[in-house]
Amino acid sequence: MSNDGTFELDFSDLLRGLDLTEVKTQAAVKQGVHDSMGDLKRISVNIAPIDEADLRRSAHYRVTTKPTEVVGELTFSVTNTSEGYGRFNYAYWTHEINDNLGPKSQAAPGTDGYAVGNKYLERPLKGEAEKYMRWIAEEIEDAVGD
Numbered sequence: 587m588s589n590d591g592t593f594e595l596d597f598s599d600l601l602r603g604l605d606l607t608e609v610k611t612q613a614a615v616k617q618g619v620h621d622s623m624g625d626l627k628r629i630s631v632n633i634a635p636i637d638e639a640d641l642r643r644s645a646h647y648r649v650t651t652k653p654t655e656v657v658g659e660l661t662f663s664v665t666n667t668s669e670g671y672g673r674f675n676y677a678y679w680t681h682e683i684n685d686n687l688g689p690k691s692q693a694a695p696g697t698d699g700y701a702v703g704n705k706y707l708e709r710p711l712k713g714e715a716e717k718y719m720r721w722i723a724e725e726i727e728d729a730v731g732d
Contacts, residue, residue: 594659614729615656616649618722623647623658626718629710630660632697635680636690640664644677660707681707 624647631642647660666676685704694702700710 594657596655596657608730610729611726612651612656614725615722616651618718618725619649619656619658621721621725622714622718623649623660626658626707626710626714627660629698629700629714630662630707633700633702633710634662634706635684635687635702635704636694637688641677641680662707680704
């Protein structure tokens with residue numbers, strides 16, 4: 587996770603060797619990445635710490651397409667002000683540093699085998715990576731028929 591609260595999924599290894607000039611293939615990859623990002627967002631939102639729910643509401647993903655790559659990006663963007671620290675990136679802090687969950691987070695059930703807590707984006711990204719790669723490959727297979 588970068589300091590601005592952004593994770594970037596790079597599917598270039600999967601796409602290496604594919605001729606993305608073929609419209610069907612690129613559309614299939616884009617659909618597979620969209621599906622994967624939607625699922626990653628769903629899991630991450632449900633395991634992000636919850637106090638006032640600002641963090642969970644801030645989640646947003648986008649998929650960008652270039653001639654040789656499709657990139658999915660999921661962001662959580664919340665800043666906060668704290669006495670002694672001033673303004674700080676709350677999304678980054680809760681993801682990377684804070685492991686002291688409040689009562690609402692402790693009571694939240696989590697989802698898909700993931701507990702509420704820090705690394706709410708990194709844990710499912712790593713844990714679901716094979717599934718996401720499979721989804722993208724299946725979309726390509728359906729599109730090109732092989």
